[in-house]
Amino acid sequence: MNGTRMENNETKLYTVIIYTQNQTGLLQQFTNIFTRHNLDIWSLFASPSAIPGCHKLTIETRATEQKIVLAVKQIEKKIEVIRTFFYADEDLLAERDNAGKLDIVDQD
Amino acid sequence: MNDSSKKITGSEALMNALVAEGVDTIFGYPGGAIMPVYDKLYDYSDRLHHILVRHEQGAIHAAQGYARAQKGKPGVVLVTSGPGATNVITGITDAMMDSTPLVIIAGQVAASALGTDAFQETDLLGLTMAITKWNYQIRRPEDVEWAVARAFYIASTGRPGPVVLDFTKNAQVGLTESHFERCLSIDSYNPNPVPREQSIEEAVKLINAARKPFVVYGHGIELSGAEKELAAFLDKGGIPAGSTLLGLSALPSDNKHYKGMLGMHGNVAPNLMTNACDLLIAVGMRFDDRVTGTVSTYARQAKVIHIDIDTAEIGKIIPVNVGIWGDAKHVLQELIDRMAPASHDEWEASFDNADQVEYDKVIKPETEPGEGYLRMGEVVAAVAKVSGGSAAVITDVGQNQMMAARYSRFNQTDSLITSGGLGTMGFGLPAAVGYKVAQPDRQVCLFVGDGGLQMTMQELGTIMQEKLGVKIVLMNNNWLGNVRQWQEMFFDARYSQTRMLNPDYMAIAGAYGIKSRIVESREDLLPAVQEMLSDDKPYLLEVHVEEEELVMPMVPPGKGIDEIMLNGNEWYENGK
Numbered sequence: 001m002n003g004t005r006m007e008n009n010e011t012k013l014y015t016v017i018i019y020t021q022n023q024t025g026l027l028q029q030f031t032n033i034f035t036r037h038n039l040d041i042w043s044l045f046a047s048p049s050a051i052p053g054c055h056k057l058t059i060e061t062r063a064t065e066q067k068i069v070l071a072v073k074q075i076e077k078k079i080e081v082i083r084t085f086f087y088a089d090e091d092l093l094a095e096r097d098n099a100g101k102l103d104i105v106d107q108d
Numbered sequence: 109m110n111d112s113s114k115k116i117t118g119s120e121a122l123m124n125a126l127v128a129e130g131v132d133t134i135f136g137y138p139g140g141a142i143m144p145v146y147d148k149l150y151d152y153s154d155r156l157h158h159i160l161v162r163h164e165q166g167a168i169h170a171a172q173g174y175a176r177a178q179k180g181k182p183g184v185v186l187v188t189s190g191p192g193a194t195n196v197i198t199g200i201t202d203a204m205m206d207s208t209p210l211v212i213i214a215g216q217v218a219a220s221a222l223g224t225d226a227f228q229e230t231d232l233l234g235l236t237m238a239i240t241k242w243n244y245q246i247r248r249p250e251d252v253e254w255a256v257a258r259a260f261y262i263a264s265t266g267r268p269g270p271v272v273l274d275f276t277k278n279a280q281v282g283l284t285e286s287h288f289e290r291c292l293s294i295d296s297y298n299p300n301p302v303p304r305e306q307s308i309e310e311a312v313k314l315i316n317a318a319r320k321p322f323v324v325y326g327h328g329i330e331l332s333g334a335e336k337e338l339a340a341f342l343d344k345g346g347i348p349a350g351s352t353l354l355g356l357s358a359l360p361s362d363n364k365h366y367k368g369m370l371g372m373h374g375n376v377a378p379n380l381m382t383n384a385c386d387l388l389i390a391v392g393m394r395f396d397d398r399v400t401g402t403v404s405t406y407a408r409q410a411k412v413i414h415i416d417i418d419t420a421e422i423g424k425i426i427p428v429n430v431g432i433w434g435d436a437k438h439v440l441q442e443l444i445d446r447m448a449p450a451s452h453d454e455w456e457a458s459f460d461n462a463d464q465v466e467y468d469k470v471i472k473p474e475t476e477p478g479e480g481y482l483r484m485g486e487v488v489a490a491v492a493k494v495s496g497g498s499a500a501v502i503t504d505v506g507q508n509q510m511m512a513a514r515y516s517r518f519n520q521t522d523s524l525i526t527s528g529g530l531g532t533m534g535f536g537l538p539a540a541v542g543y544k545v546a547q548p549d550r551q552v553c554l555f556v557g558d559g560g561l562q563m564t565m566q567e568l569g570t571i572m573q574e575k576l577g578v579k580i581v582l583m584n585n586n587w588l589g590n591v592r593q594w595q596e597m598f599f600d601a602r603y604s605q606t607r608m609l610n611p612d613y614m615a616i617a618g619a620y621g622i623k624s625r626i627v628e629s630r631e632d633l634l635p636a637v638q639e640m641l642s643d644d645k646p647y648l649l650e651v652h653v654e655e656e657e658l659v660m661p662m663v664p665p666g667k668g669i670d671e672i673m674l675n676g677n678e679w680y681e682n683g684k
Contacts, residue, residue, distance in 0.1 A: 073420035082296045
């Protein structure tokens with residue numbers, strides 16, 4: 001966010017991946033943050049991660065870049081949150097496109 | 109069996125943990141679901157001084173006043189479940205907004221009864237998730253010491269805040285071994301971020317290149333203990349500065365670089381400087397809307413450096429050129445070490461005219477009116493004059509708060525305690541109780557209106573019981589003054605439900621054994637203030653002030669921070 005004046009109101013479908021320690025009620029804390037920012041949760045998936053004791057939540061939502069940045073920063077403030085990542089599908093695809101990997105479906 | 113393996117109850121484990129954390133004072137109110145803890149507290153009365161308030165809201169505001177007088181030492185609140193717990197909700201939110209370290213311990217029904225709508229059961233975890241830094245339900249006695257240690261660590265480190273421990277009754281009475289260890293770190297929590305080298309360097313370049321730099325600082329300076337560093341930074345850079353409401357006592361009022369308070373009822377010069385500077389350096393503040401006015405016109409001409417320990421605040425409201433995630437004390441010292449000495453005398457002096465206009469048109473008529481009814485500003489100024497600026501100033505919320513902020517003078521840090529972010533009427537009296545408990549040797553003056561005093565007036569009983577020398581300055585205008593002001597200015601003077609019929613405050617003070625005096629004339633004001641401050645006993649000074657007074661200057665809602673009204677129909681314009 002540094003050095004930019006974010007005034008882009010374009011919304012995109014974002015995927016937010018949250019790695020956390022296990023703690024009762026954390027999911028409610030995250031949904032509270034999405035509610036405060038008036039962000040609908042399009043999908044939500046919770047599972048253990050590959051790291052013992054570390055859980056993973058994957059949330060999809062449609063948002064402006066400004067809103068998703070603010071929401072993710074507030075998620076990261078939660079004590080049990082280890083790390084949070086987010087990306088827009090189309091940005092990820094564009095990056096892969098630029099890298100020359102056009103056929104991302106049939107990678108295998 | 110050695111001592112460490114001796115089984116104790118969860119309640120005793122709580123007492124041990126509190127003592128181990130250095131707690132010596134608890135603000136609370138007993139009730140059914142917390143009785144085992146209160147029973148054990150009886151055995152610890154030589155180490156833990158419990159202040160029995162008259163309402164749980166009083167307990168939490170008192171703990172806030174206590175914590176803010178103690179620079180980082182959390183205030184501790186002990187209440188029962190259900191209504192006891194819900195009565196502290198406002199204070200928890202207030203503490204969250206104003207970054208006040210608190211540990212709130214609430215009783216809860218037994219774990220086996222959770223979710224059954226048992227007597228005085230409430231979902232405290234659910235209720236406080238969004239308004240706490242951390243909350244946790246203790247369901248087993250084995251978890252008590254771990255949870256308490258973690259609570260104190262979280263509440264008092266990084267950006268401080270309130271922590272709630274929801275303590276089930278079975279955990280209070282169940283047995284456990286005692287193995288208390290202080291919490292020193294949490295893997296997923298970084299309260300001491302190391303500022304990025306690149307960000308520091310970029311900031312130094314901007315500071316060295318600036319021709320018209322301006323510092324805006326807030327509560328973070330006091331929370332960080334960065335008062336000396338801030339003064340040194342301003343001295344070395346020759347940089348003028350303005351303070352938010354909560355930062356007011358971080359610099360002495362007579363610091364040569366201090367230009368005044370920012371925001372809606374702030375001083376004219378610092379608000380103008382915000383929109384005239386070429387570099388805005390924000391330290392330990394969060395660009396509250398009462399500070400910025402309309403965001404779209406706020407400091408658009410300036411490059412912005414924002415220093416804060418909470419990375420979520422950086423860029424939240426105002427886009428920045430350089431964001432520095434770090435503790436203000438550490439970051440300021442880094443900048444002092446690397447920046448070039450400079451002076452900006454011409455820039456600093458360029459707003460002297462604005463100061464003069466404000467003095468002539470607002471400050472002098474407010475503090476030295478000479479005739480007419482007494483004004484709130486002259487009451488505050490009289491207290492500042494008699495106390496020599498050394499009193500701790502506690503305020504309630506509303507016109508009394510703005511007048512106290514504008515006309516008090518400070519020569520010690522942590523000396524203005526007020527409800528900033530949440531603006532909680534009723535905060536003042538219990539907060540003054542807490543401050544006086546923490547700083548018994550300081551003169552503690554509360555400025556409060558007739559509306560706010562009646563919200564938590566029952567805490568006069570706490571003052572009586574604890575024999576606390578709180579000085580209460582009631583500025584009585586028989587209105588909910590701030591709302592009345594807005595109704596006059598923005599709602600066509602339609603005074604909907606703001607007129608107050610007041611009780612006999614002298615009789616109320618007398619009922620609590622508190623000395624009191626009414627002031628209605630100007631000649632009587634200074635002698636009355638001198639009498640009030642002549643000893644360390646509680647005192648209620650009721651001053652009948654101008655009923656329809658306006659707090660000025662004012663940046664009206666929806667206006668830019670440099671669009672300033674000097675009175676009800678005159679705007680500041682081009683140095684006039």
